[in-house]
Amino acid sequence: CLIMTVSFTGKLIIRPISTERTRGQTVVGITNGFISPTFPTPLLDLLPAKNGEEPTMQFLLEVVDILTNYVKKTFDRSTKVLDFHHPHQLLEGIEGFNLELSDQPESLEQILVDCRDTLKYGVRTGHPRFFNQLSSGLDIIGLAGEWLTSTANTNMFTYEIAPVFVLMEQLTLKKMREMIGWPNGEGDGLFSPGGAISNMYSVMIARYKYFPEVKTKGMSAAPRLVLFTSEHSHYSIKKAGAALGFGTDNVILLSTDERGRVIPADLEAKILDAKQKGYVPLFVNATAGSTVYGAFDPINEIADICEKYNLWLHVDGAWGGGLLMSRKHRHKLNGIERANSVTWNPHKMMGVPLQCSAILVREKGILAGCNSMCAGYLFQPDKQYDVTYDTGDKAIQCGRHVDIFKFWLMWKAKVSRVDRRVHTCWLKKTEKHLQANKNLHGFPQHTNVCFWYIPPSLRGMPDGDERREKLHRVAPKIKAMMMESGTTMVGYQPQGNKVNFFRMVVSNPSVTQSDIDFLIDEIERLAHDL
Amino acid sequence: CLIMTVSFTGKLIIRPISTERTRGQTVVGITNGFISPTFPTPLLDLLPAKNGEEPTMQFLLEVVDILTNYVKKTFDRSTKVLDFHHPHQLLEGIEGFNLELSDQPESLEQILVDCRDTLKYGVRTGHPRFFNQLSSGLDIIGLAGEWLTSTANTNMFTYEIAPVFVLMEQLTLKKMREMIGWPNGEGDGLFSPGGAISNMYSVMIARYKYFPEVKTKGMSAAPRLVLFTSEHSHYSIKKAGAALGFGTDNVILLSTDERGRVIPADLEAKILDAKQKGYVPLFVNATAGSTVYGAFDPINEIADICEKYNLWLHVDGAWGGGLLMSRKHRHKLNGIERANSVTWNPHKMMGVPLQCSAILVREKGILAGCNSMCAGYLFQPDKQYDVTYDTGDKAIQCGRHVDIFKFWLMWKAKVSRVDRRVHTCWLKKTEKHLQANKNLHGFPQHTNVCFWYIPPSLRGMPDGDERREKLHRVAPKIKAMMMESGTTMVGYQPQGNKVNFFRMVVSNPSVTQSDIDFLIDEIERLAHDL
Known part of the structure; x- marks a missing residue:
């Protein structure tokens, strides 16, 4: 060296x-x-x-x-x-x-x-054989952007100390709102420390919209409020329910179809049920790209119901939001322009280094209305520049890390290639694999590919509790051996009534067909004696 | 070049x-x-x-x-x-x-x-003449740490994908708890995206300690809960009150003495007042190093009252926590070992690059109890390693930026010098200046030095509304000219009944006496015609 x-x-x-x-x-x-x-x-x-x-x-x-x-x-x-x-x-x-x-x-x-x-x-995490998380890859432009951000070492608190970054954030959020389809990209937004916090913002502003007095009087000023989200949605909606004082019992989970998409009729039934009990439905989260299956809830049908019952519609596109950049795939998010708020994490499908998550809001001014405390000692109104650029009081944070620059720089460098990025046919390649290999049983969707590996000892066994129990232990065993050998990484989990299965995710443009082949071969090699 | x-x-x-x-x-x-x-x-x-x-x-x-x-x-x-x-x-x-x-x-x-x-x-922000924020300076070791963190591009979610960083966080938090004085450094904690979020954690876990059913049932399961904090405390306590469903009306502000320190008798009177109204006092925040004055609330006296009324005691040491590393100054935080939770931002007095903030908790397990959702699809219990190291479910975030490495590296490199850092006699130097210059009137404390500059036109004017109004406009005018000339930066703000005054903060070890002289001379130069 x-x-x-x-x-x-x-x-x-x-x-x-x-x-x-x-x-x-x-x-x-x-x-x-x-x-x-x-x-x-x-x-x-x-x-x-x-x-x-x-x-x-x-x-x-x-x-x-x-x-x-x-x-x-x-x-x-x-x-x-x-x-x-x-x-x-x-x-x-x-x-x-x-x-x-x-x-x-x-x-x-x-x-x-x-x-x-x-x-x-x-x-x-940037290795082409790391399939373990929704965030992977190591983008060179993004990396350069992070190095510069660290060197600048400032925060997003005010225009005064981060003039360039504050403007970059504003312009980028506008572009993102345009991609969502809000007229002229109008609205509001912030970069926040991850999708869970972005989702938490959405619940906070929904509450502020319908019950602004909660800000001063607390939850006792509102009736019993209910939130709705898919049983497959990210756990951050429940966490927000707990943290913000709704209680997890008031986060109602919606049933999904066999591909993990919310069943709209179930949403309507549960809204009616809540109303009948005297509760007040407030907020619906539609997931665009669920964590495990990569499922896209039917946003338009959910939006119809939200309009009918006057509910806040949030779209959690932390994972799937990147498809808004794809001419070919953006139809999966049809209806997103009807949402009141959207979470979109460029640090996932778009390969921006961690962390980079945006909360985008259709109504201008509501973030500030919800969160500002007008602390004159921090945000002086009598500065020489236009202080509407001081965005700190809109956030629940005070200091806020500069997450925008790497994303802005990547957008500048390769906007036209983002489309190609999500076009790449990882899904097809892996589907082909699943079909060709009789020992893999799976259900691919988006670039999440979920599958069981059936080891030799289980191939002849009839379905039933014993086989399920044994199959449940297969993925953890393979994963443990895989980590010990260090050659590749893929995640596993149970979900609903499904025993442990692998979830391979591709969000790294370095991944080639041979890397996918390698993962499958490696699973077969490691599981040979199971 | x-x-x-x-x-x-x-x-x-x-x-x-x-x-x-x-x-x-x-x-x-x-x-x-x-x-x-x-x-x-x-x-x-x-x-x-x-x-x-x-x-x-x-x-x-x-x-x-x-x-x-x-x-x-x-x-x-x-x-x-x-x-x-x-x-x-x-x-x-x-x-x-x-x-x-x-x-x-x-x-x-x-x-x-x-x-x-x-x-x-x-x-x-690393320039030796940048006195504008509590965070300043550019530490070379910390910078190297941030570059490495960006290159590693992982997150604190699980031991699986961040083994080294997760252990570094654990060891560093233990050291911090030892500095606080909790027996054997036992307890819990997390690095969070800034002091405001750390403070929010403290309110959440206080609520969970006394009313755990709020997690599932919401705030309606609890009586009307009241939080107490100094009128000079950071606005994040109020923000937390709004966000978490208490309501800002239930955040009671405590009166302070002439140096900005909470008056304990006022706390007790307000607790009794709240109880008489049928409200339930829950939480007291004592500030160790207030944003503007740098004031230290008397923690021991506040702790006595908290013990008497069985309240959660949080110490917001975002700014002043760094003094725990100083043999000479740590007495200002006497009693902190009696706190239930502490916020401490190494990105302020300790010069760690942004962001680096810790929430430290005396009771082990309560963070997980408060926040965990036990999402089996994210935190698999059947891994081959000890999954108690998977800390993700303790946080309100899901992905969490790696903020620990730069701090760990700086600690490794210079722990024995941190003491020296906060020993440096910035305060004395500036006090000397204030005393020597009859046109500066100020009240220095900690390394915050607050002062008015009295321009020539106001020197003969008797005190009164007219003079106050004019003086209020002086600091913004000087600051505007200062920013246009770009030679130095210092913040200003009003506070309580005090009109706009400058707050100079020194937290950058590059600052020398000549830089402080420069700032004062520059103010005099710019304000010559005011």
Whole structure:
């Protein structure tokens, strides 16, 4: 591995470095090449120290060397996805990697070794054979955007301290609202720390719309309010129900069809049931791309019911929202323009680095109405610029991380290619696989592909409780072996009356047919003796 | 400026580059040195493209060149803190910097120019003359930590996908609880997206402790609950009251003394008043380091009252928590070990890059009890490792950004110096200034220094409404001129019956006496004609 050093004359010097390590102790030996007089660099030599510029540049370039090597290897299929260790093993310290915080400061060299080790024992979520989460891949433009964001180190609180980022957020949210189909992209919105918080916002503003007095008087000012969401929806709707004071009992789960889509008639029946009990239906969440099946609820039919009963319609498109960018697939979200609010996480299908989630609202001003406390000591009305750009008071956060820049930069770089991205026929490729392999039984939808692997010992067994119990234990066993071998990763879970099954997700454009083949072959290899 | 290029042979090539720009169009001209055959690089050549490694490394190193130049200049006092433009100016496009998202993808060269422009028109929060926020400075170790975090691009959801980070969080939270003084550092906690959310957690778990049935039944299962917090406390307690269904009317503000500290007798009187009205006091927030004054509420006296009336005691140490690391100053938080929960933002006094905020809880298990939904499809109980390390279900978020690594790395690098950091006598230096300059009238506390500048025209005027009104307009005028000139930044606000005054905050170790002198001189220069 190469180390770049900035010498006293400002030149970059590149030299090979060999790292020998013994348990509990680290020796960085330079076996060949130039030794900079500033190396090893004591920590106190970094900026803001006097003459700290060169040691700082040297240190940062050494970090970048570690990171770019990591990036290269992440795209290299001969690299493992992970090097699994149990918690107790990592806590005990592996090959001298000491996680404990001691009272003695470490040297800069040790800090670099810590950086290398942190990456070594982590999971390569950008690896083309990582199929484990809805968020995967490592977009180079997005990565550059995150590095810049960290360097700018500001927050979205006011235009005063984040002028460019605040405007980027505003323009990007407008574009997203245009994609949703709201007239002229009008409305409101915010980037929030993840889809769960975006969904929580939707419940808060729905309550504010119909019962604004709850803001000052609390839930006792409202009747018993009821929220509706699919039994397959994300658990964040229930979490919001608990947190915001509705109670999870008042989050009514809707039945779904065999592909995991809400049955509109069930929604209407449950609304009527709630009304008959004297409760007040408030809010319906339609999921566009469910977590496990990738199911799209029928938004138009749900919107009809919401209009009929005057309910707030939220679309949780955290996962499926990316399809709005696809001419071919956006029909799956038909009716989304009728929603009052939408959650859309560019950090999922659109491959933006974590975190990047938007809550989008059709009615302008309602976010501020719901959340603002008009704290004059934080948001001064008498500034010299147009303070409507100070968006901090619309949020439930005060400081807010800059999540917009990487997304803005990616949009600038490749907007026309996002369409192609979601066009890629992962689904078809995998469907073909499922059909061709008689030991895989599955139900693919969106780019989620759910399937059981039937091991040799279960192939002849008739269906029944015993087979179900055994099949339930298959996926966890395979997953455990898969993590130990570190070659690939895919998630599993039960759902409803279905025993544990795999859910493969493709949201990484690096994935090729051969990677999908590899996953399937690897499952067969690992499960050979089951 | 230098561009590093990775040539086809894998060598780094360094060459000078000159960038000439005309309005609306960018020309990157290479006037001297080696021109790599891969430059200009079309976007599609980046990884995961075949042979994408070299163009990717080249692109990332060019980005790093931009970022390291920015870092260098941030520490250079001859650089401006900001280059102010009004929103409409930036939206119109300055010198070709186009914020709009078009339907045409940009070239990689333009992406690099966009990166440069984004930094150019932003605010240098790491500049030693930026005194505007509680978070400032640019810590080099922390910056390296953030770059690595972005590159790892995972989330804190499960041990499965973030093994190292999950353990780092656990170990660091334990250390923080030890600093608070809870026996053996036992308890619970999470890093959350900012102090406002950490404070919101504290209210949620207090409610769950006393009225766990609210989780399922909603606020109607509880009596009218009342929260208490200082009139000088952060507005997030009120926001939490609104969001969680208590209502802001049930957030009772406590009176403070002349230095902004809660008067314990007022707390007790208001508790008794609430009880007499039939309401149920639930929660008291004591602020350790208030936003404007930097005031520390008397925690021990407040804790006595909380014990007497069986109330949850939360300490909002978002700003002042950093003093727990200081042998000299930690007495200001005496009694914090009696709190049930604590907010502590290492991204403030401890200089960790944004965002880094912890909610710490004395009772183990209560975070999970309050928030978990036991979604089997997300948190599988039948994994091969100890799933108590899967912390996702404790949070109100689902995906959670990795905020721990930069902090862990900084702690490793310089724990023994944190003490020194908060020892630095900024306060004394500025007090000296206030005393020496008869035109500054202020009330310094912590490292917040609040003061009025009395301009020449007001010096002879007797106190009264006219003078107050005029003085109220002085700070905004000076601040506007200051931002236009871009030389330094300091915040102002009114508070209570005090008209607009400046609040200078020092939380950046780069700040020297001469920077404080500069700020004061600059205010005098700008206000000369007022």
